[in-house]
Structure formats: C-alpha cells, structure tokens
Amino acid sequence: MQFFEDGKNVMTFVLSGKHVHKWIGIGFSRDGLMEGSSAMVAWVESNGVSGIRQYYLGGKNTSKVIPDKGDLRFTTVSPVVVVRGDLIYIAFQLQFATSVADQYILLAIGSENPLENGLLPKHINKTTTLIELSSGQKIAPNVQRRYHGLTAIIGWGIITPSGLMIARYFRHIKPIWYYLHSSVQFVGFFVGIISISIGRNLYEKTDFPNPTHRFVGYTAFFLAGLEVCQFIGRPSMDSKRRPYWNFAHYWVGRAAMVIAVLNICVGFHGNRTDNQDLKIGFAMALVTLLTVMIVLETRLRRENAIPKTIVDQPPVFRVVDEH
Helix, strand or coil: EEEEECCCCEEEEEEECCCCCCCCCEEEEECCCCCCCCEEEECCCCCCCEEEEEEEEEECHHHEEEEEECCCCCCCCCCEEEEEEEEEEEEEEEEEECCCCCCEEEEEEEEECCCCCCCCCCCEEEEEEEECCCCCCCEEEEHHHHHHHHHHHHHHHHHHHHHHHHHHHCCCCCCHHHHHHHHHHHHHHHHHHHHHHHHHHHHHHHHHCCCCHHHHHHHHHHHHHHHHHHCCCCCCCCCCHHHHHHHHHHHHHHHHHHHHHHHHHHHHHHHCCCCCCHHHHHHHHHHHHHHHHHHHHHHHHHHCCHHHHHCCCCCCCHHHHCC
C-alpha cells in the first residue's frame, strides 16, 4: 500500500494484491474496529471486467455491509482498477476535512467477488494497522503486539517459572529462598498484568480473531491472582489449615505457570505478523529453563535418595548382653 499527500488534505491511495478473482479492500476506521468504518473494495471478473465500490461496514454480518454507502469523500479524480500480471492495483483520491496525522487502516481479502446485488462475501483474511500518514510508518497495533508478546514472555515465560524453581530447588537456603521466591513471583505477576493490559487494549482496537488466546490468558491471570490472595492469607505453620493451603498453593501455582506458557504459544500461533525474533527468544528461554530444571531436579532427587543397600543390610557389629 502506498499513499501520497498534496498538502491540501487530499491523499492518493494505491493498494495492490494478488489477483485471484476475489475482492480486495481497504477500510478507514476511527478506532481500529470494523463497525462504523468505510471501505473501498475492488475486484476483476473472469471476463476481465473490473469494478470498484465504496461500502459502509455497519457490522460483521454480510447484511450490514452496505454498498455505495460510506463516509469517504472523493475528489474529481475517478478511482482506477488495473490488473498487471498476477497483481491487481486500485488507486483513488480522498478529500479529508482536516489534516489527518494517524489513521487506522483495515485490509482484507474476500472469499469471492461481490454478488450481482452488491452484497460482499465474507473475507477470508484481514488485518488492522495504525499508520502515521505523515511518515508512512506503522505505529500500531504491530508495536502493541510486540510489547504485548515481549512482556508476556518476560513475565509469564521467564520470571514466573524462575520463581517456582527457586521454591523447589533452593529451599535449603533459609530464609532467603522464601523472600526471593515471593519477590520474583510478585515481579512476574505485575509484568504479566502489563502484558494483559496491552493485550486488552489491542483486542479492543483490532478485534483480534483469537478468542482462545484471550480466554486462556484471563484464566492464567485469575489463577495467578488467586496465588497472590493465598500469599496474603497464608496460615501459620502450626495451623490446621496449613496442609490444605500448601496443597492449593502447590497446584494452583503450577497450573497458572503451565497455562500461561502454553498461552504464549497460542498467541504466537494466532499472530501472523513478523515477530520471529520474539519466537526465537522465547524458544531459547524455554529450552534454557527446561535444561536448568532437569539438572536441578536430577540433583535434588539424588540428594534425597536413600540407598536401599544401606537400609537392608544387617548391622556389622551386634552387642550381646550375656547378663
């Protein structure tokens, strides 16, 4: 996609896409959502006849996508559709009432060409991005996605598992292990809150089509919050409730960590943007943590093991009382 500004609040947009006899469209949104937006849709029939039309996106239902309606204001220059090779190009000029600094852009590809009555078949792929029109730089939501993934990896994927490992493998260092474990877990929890806040804002702006990632994320957050409540209400060592608290703390904490780590993988799977460096970094961190955990677990089991040969052997010396 390219765009040009002539300094009079007039901008020329040029969009290209794969020509496979399916409509391609570019929408303009005030808040990053589909509802209430206006879009330009172009297509080319199998006989070579092309078309371009404005649509008002009143909702996700096809019946609410209305042809020849919308808030886009065109100049006297007519929109153009051109096919060159296996690419389709659309170009048009828009007149804005005032200078626009940032603009949410919706890009989509349809499942087929529009019907004869103008109804638009549902899209098969879409994305939303916020573009700074003066520079052409994408400033969101790709940046927000990156920050969301980065904070999730640091909070849920690195810090929280590290705190759990401290509690399991360094309990012999009293009382430092307890304070270190608590501090690390609190840091991981608050970094996780930042990640969830960014993700929630991102979801509201882009209508991110991955409800599983959202649901699992809130589940992990609920369990982590439950761990914080358990810490505040921790009973004393001699309390009758202590064994139940230990059981709940043990399993809720591990469940929260496993669910959070798995949800990072779910988020990467549903995000088609180019964040290979985050994926590689997360994989390296996960492999490192698993390696360290295996080494420490092996050492712990070795230290706690009691050789059966020593237990089963009869005593070397026997004292006999002859009196």
